[in-house]
Each structure stands twice: as structure tokens, then as C-alpha cells.
Amino acid sequence: MPQSVKVGIFMTVALVVLAWLILAVEDWRLFGPRGTRVEAEFESVAGLDDKAAVRLAGVRVGRVDGIRLEGRRARVSLLLDQPVPLVEGTVAAIANQGLLGDKFVELRPGPVGAPPLPPGAVLPGSTPVSFDQAMAKIDEIGSSIQGALDGFSGEGGGFGALIESIQATADELRAVIAENRTQFGGTVRNFERFSATLADDLPRLTAQIERVLGQVDAVVAENREDLRGSMSNIRTVTERLQTSVDNLNQITDKIAKGEGTIGKLVNSEEAHEELMGALGSVERGAEALGDTLGRVQKLQLGLGLDGIYLSDLEDGRSAFRVDLLPQGEASPRFYRLELVSDPRGRVYEKTTTETVTLPDGRVETTVTNRLTRDERRTNWSALFGMPFAQRRGTLWAGMIENTGGLQVDYGLLSDKLWLSFEAFDFGRERDLDPHLRLTTTWSLYRNLYLKAGWDDPLVDEYESPFFGAGVRWTDDDLKYLLGSAPGF
Secondary structure: OOHHHHHHHHHHHHHHHHHHHHHHHOOOOOOOOOOEEEEEEEOOOOOOOOOOEEEEOOEEEEEEEEEEEEOOEEEEEEEEOOOOOOEOOOEEEEEEOOOOOOEEEEEEOOOOOOOEOOOOOEEEEEOOOOHHHHHHHHHHHHHHHHHHHHHHHOOOOHHHHHHHHHHHHHHHHHHHHHHOHHHHHHHHHHHHHHHHHHHHHHHHHHHHHHHHHHHHHHHHHHOHHHHHHHHHHHHHHHHHHHHHHHHHHHHHHHHHHOOHHHHHHHHOHHHHHHHHHHHHHHHHHHHHHHHHHHHHHOEEEEEEEEEEEEOOOOEEEEEEEEEEEEOOOOOOOEEEEEEEEEOOOEEEEEEEEEEEEOOOOOEEEEEEEEEEEEOOEEEEEEEEEEEEOOOOEEEEEEEEOOEEEEEEEEEEOOOOEEEEEEEEOOOOHHHOOOEEEEEEEEEOOOOEEEEEEEEOOOOOOOOEEEEEEEEEEOHHHHHHHHHHOOOO
């Protein structure tokens, strides 16, 4: 195939890719419906990014398509790709995909049988309690505990105020008795009349009591053995209670004398100060832990493993990739490390110099240049990426397979189809053209994808179409695998 035809084909493919990028960036949908747009209003959308997923019962049904501020509240535009019946009482809530996952919008439908929402209705939004709010509540609890401890140990604390209150109550009682002495006298006379009545009825009551005692004697005689066992049990319980009371008295005596940990804590000012210092250290540790968890929560880890078959070379190429994706930053940055096993190896020119002394004493030097090939070698890549087009594409720069290069990725069709263009090895040996690679990736499932494309189209010796497959894992997948691993 002539070189000009190859370049023409490559430029045609590049123009088609550029047309797809323009359509995707401008959000022009030439095929299929545009979806349903719904507005939701929140007190705060901290951590929620544009293009975040919209889910119903855990199933993705759309994405966030714009966040703006209206007054003191945040207005979020939701673009639903699937028909979702929205009725009155539906609520939009911000939720997290696990501890380290991204934030998304969860639609919580209203009651069954409710009327549908009118056009233009705004869904009420709810925001979960943030980690900073939880830490502030813990700080309030710590302050309350510190105030209680200050009340026990401070001069003129709560015990003195309680004694003064009891003294004031006793004074008031004495005043009440003095003011109502006449009423108390009438009460005493009433008791005297009651005693006279009791003296008149006492013989009758005595006779009834004697009859009851006789019945009790008969019952005791019939159950003497049972009563003896019960009394023995009561005696044993009483002895144990006495032992417990003695132990309690010993403990309270030690506390009053300042002995033991509790005694020192109650009676020692130094112990109190050490306790307050320990509580302060715990508070600072909780704040440091909160900052660390906040930073970890913004970091997402991705792993990938794929292989392709180069048909013209009749050999395979494999790669292992690690992606670090910070989340929720105003200007996010992506980082990628990759190890590649390349079947083409490296072809370079090796110069050999031979010096020979002839019988007549003359010296001849022979310089030989020959090409040398490494059968297979392991390359590495280290890239720094920046998103563009509202995070639908990523521009990478850095080292690609041991040389400097650039890479552009762009997602189409709801991020199921990805187009990638790589250019690297610009100072190639033997004055060869730069290494170019055009790759198309189709996601079959969340963790499985297929690859196809054209590698090194400008060099006849190495050009080859290719196809292959790969797998990838996210934070959620790694957590599930670690949680499912058997313990040892």
C-alpha cells in the first residue's frame, strides 16, 4: 500500500473522530431521544459533581446535567435517560457509594397511587449529615463532659450549692411548723380521740387476732420443714450481702483516702489535669482522623489488565495499569502508571570497530554498522492527566513506553464507547516516523471491555491492526474482593 494512501486513510479516520468529539462536546444528539429533564433543589450539594449518576432503587437512570445557585439554595438539573414515573412525594437525596465512593443523586419515589408531578415541578432535595457536622457534635459532647468534671473539681462547686439548698429548705420547714402550730394541736387531739375509739374496739380486735394467730400456727406446723429451709437460704443470702457491704465499705474508704486509680482521680488535682489533657489529646486525634478520612475519601483507585493481538506481527501485547483519580476537587488531576510487555522489542543500529595489523606492519581499521533487535522488552508509562469537555474527555502527557508522548481519551454513547489517540517516540531510531496508535474501547459490562484499533500506521515494518479484551476494577470492586477473602 503506498505511503500517501495510508496517510490519507489515517487522516480520514482522524477527521471522523474529530467530528464525533465535536458532536459530544456540544451535546448534539443526532440519534435517539434527549431524555427527560427534572429540577431538584438542595440546601447544600458539597461533593456532588456535574455528570454524577442519578439512580432509582440503585439502578442508574440518568445523570446530573448542571448545578447552579439560586438565592441561598443549590438548583440541580437531572437528565433522565430512562422513563421514570415521578409522582407527588418524590424526593431527591444525595448519597455516597460506600466510604470512598463518589456522590450521586438517589430518587426516592412517593407513595403508590399518588398523582404524577405536574410539568416544571421542582423536587425537594435532602442532604446527609456531613462528616464535619458529626465531628462538631462530638466536640459538643466533649465540652459537656469537661464542664461536668470542672463542676466536681472546682472550688465552691455543685456539692456546696446542694448543702446550702438543703439548709434553706430546713429553715423554711421550721418556719412552716411555727406558723401552723395550732393546726398541729388539732391534729394531736384527733389522735387522742382515735386512741379512745381504739380502746373500745380493742377486745374485739384482740379476739380476731388470736383466731388468725391460731390459723398461722397451724400453717407453720404443717410447713415447718419448708420454712426451716427458707430461713437457711435467707441466712446465706444475708451473709453474702454483708460480705458485699463490707467490700463496698473498703472500696469507699480507699477512695476517700485517695488510694487506687479512682481515689487519685477524685482527690488529686494533678490526676484531674492529666485526665483533661488526655481528653484534649483525644479531641485533637479525632480532628486529625477526620482530616485524614476526608483526604482518603477524595481519592479513587482503579486497576486494569488487558491484552491485544497484533495480527500482522502474529504476536500479543499485554499491559497492567494503575489509575489514581482524585475526586471532588475544583481542578482535578489524574495520574496513571502502566507496565507494558511489547513483542516488537527494540531495533537499534550497533557499530563495531575492528583493528587488524598486517604482516608488513600496516594497521587496517574496519567499521561495521548492523541492526540489532531485542526480541521482547518491558516498557513503562507514567502519565499526568487533565479532564476537559465536562469530564467526558481526558488529555494525558508524560512518558509513554519509555519515551515522551501525548494521549487523548474521549467517551461517547454514555461512556460505553471510548476513543483514544496516542503519539509518542518522536525521536525514533533510524529516523522512523513517530509511533501513533488509534484505539476504540467498547464496555460490555462494568468490569469487562473489548479493544480494537490500528497500531503504528506510519511505519510499514510495524504497522498492524489489533483487537483484544481487558478487565478493570474500581474501589468498590476491591473492597468487595477484600471483604470476601477468607480469614487465616
